[in-house]
Amino acid sequence: MMISRRAKNMEPSMTAVVKSKVADYKSRGVDIISMNVGESDFNTPENIKDAGIAAIQANHTRYTPTAGLNQLKEGIAKKLLKENKAVYDKGEICVTTGAKLAVYNTIFAMCDEQDEVIIPTPCYVSYVDMVKLADAKPVLVETDITNGFQLDVAKLEAAVTDRTKVILINNPNNPTGAVYSRESLEALAELAVRKNLYIVSDDVYERFVYDGAEYVCIASLNEEIKKRTVVINGFSKGFNMTGWRIGYAAGPKKIIKTITSLQGHMTSNTNTISQWAACEALVGERETIENMVNEFQNRRDTVYEKLVQLEGVTCQKPEGAFYLFPDVSSYYGKKYESYHINNSNDMVEFLIDFAHVSLIPGSAFRSPSNIRIAYSNSQEMLNEGMDRIEKALKLLK
Structure with a gap:
């Protein structure tokens, strides 16, 4: 065939x-x-475009380490600490060709055949196929429009079996626009620790919150859940860099090392010019x-x-x-x-x-x-x- x-x-x-x-x-x-x-x-903001052009003119056009430039990983670690109250070092970060690849690499690195990945729905279009491509099993748990599509942790727990390994969330959510409350994330974190599960949290829309809503990075809640969480993020949405294709995963060193090894056999490093532009995005003006x-x-x-x-x-x-x-x-x-x-x-x-x-x-x-x-x-x-x-x-x- x-x-x-x-x-x-x-x-x-x-x-x-x-x-x-x-x-x-x-x-x-x-x-x-x-x-x-x-x-x-x-x-894309002018300062970020200028940084990309400067990288080309300075001949920063060769391979970088598979996990990304040290300068960029250090910048991401500073961002996660300052903006998200989550402590990471550069060895716990892998830069990827877009946040989507970071999600896929993470699922592929963590899941064996028939491991179950719980996904609250409605969910991003690619999640289910990502899980299937890793030979794992997607388990879909509905959220309710009458509750603003917030996480129902009791329903998530009811879906847990002895094969469950990961709960994959998207906060803020595409397509619903839901921003998960601190209380629901605390309940989810407690469930993950108690049931020996891992959280993969795709937070690529974090900058788009309205009406005083609070975006909470689940890895910031406590050290126990941080050990069980891979945070996915990127530059496409928040910095208007969709075509630059640059994202990242931050998580436990063992998982990040495995993600990096996988990436070494697929894309190798993310576009070098995009990495230098992303360095500027992290430190440049925000107006x-x-x-x-x-x-x-x-x-x-x-x-x-x-x-x-x-x-x-x-x-x-x-x-x-x-x-x-x-x-x-x-x-x-x-x-x-x-x-x-x-x-x-x-x-x-x-x-x-x-x-x-x-x-x-x-x-x-x-x-x-x-x-x-x-x-x-x-x-x-x-x-x-x-x-x-x-x-x-x-x-x-």
């Missing part, structure tokens, strides 16, 4: 499917408003980033206020990330012309075709009642997009 079992078991990425459809429409001159993209529309976060809060408010006025739509106001995740299941069973809306995939296809607004179906995040709206677009485009959605939904009977 030409294609491996692992590859055949992967599910196609719905985000890629939507992107392909949007690209096809745009190539034909159709005016599509993008509300599907998990990427800020702000540019640009703070202004961006303030603008995202305003955009969230714009979209949320329009969403809650739509008949049949339920939505919690998110405290973080840059997504809203409304429940649109009241429209399932309705139709317009040849379009029958039976699930979130149908809804997204209908809205692209009739409203010319691109979104992501909740099925991609293991939550079939919902759709994901990214407010990573201008206020003008968001207002227009929501008006188009409202008109399209009124067609469904």
Whole structure:
């Protein structure tokens, strides 16, 4: 057989499917408003770009150690201490080609065949396939929209078996925008210590918190949980560096050493120029980033206020990330012309075709009642997009 079992078991990425459809429409001159993209529309700050250019001009274009530049790892350690109250040294950090690779490397390093990884849902699109590719077993535990998609630690504990090894969380959460409370993280930490489990915490949206919400790094709670946690983070979201492809994992030395060994057989070091740019990101001015976060809060408010006025739509106001995740299941069973809306995939296809607004179906995040709206677009485009959605939904009977 030409294609491996692992590859055949992967599910196609719905985000890629939507992107392909949007690209096809745009190539034909159709005016599509993008509300599907998990990427800020702000540019990389000038000081960071300048640092990348300076690295090229200084001929910093050769290999680095697999785990990354010492200067960068030291900078990350200082950041984790100052901003997150978590103590790490450079031997407990591995720089990776994006935070996504850091998650995958961590799961691959920690899990054996049929080890179980508990994932609260809705969850990031790639988590389940990452676990499957490592020959481990994903165990999905639902969170509830009526509770703001907060962690339900009692439900998580009920899912624990003698094969459970890892609980994988995303805080703030993509797609829900939930920011996990200190109390829920303390309860999760207590569960992990008591049940001899590990936490992998993907915190790549940490800078995007609103309304005074508190982002808490679970590794900062106490030394016991820090010994059982791998913190994943990166520069893509918080510094508008998606194309630079740079993230990192911070955790126990034995796990980080294994992640580094794996990486040595895959990508080797992360792009050297990106590493030097990331060094600048950690120490440079923050006003640009703070202004961006303030603008995202305003955009969230714009979209949320329009969403809650739509008949049949339920939505919690998110405290973080840059997504809203409304429940649109009241429209399932309705139709317009040849379009029958039976699930979130149908809804997204209908809205692209009739409203010319691109979104992501909740099925991609293991939550079939919902759709994901990214407010990573201008206020003008968001207002227009929501008006188009409202008109399209009124067609469904």
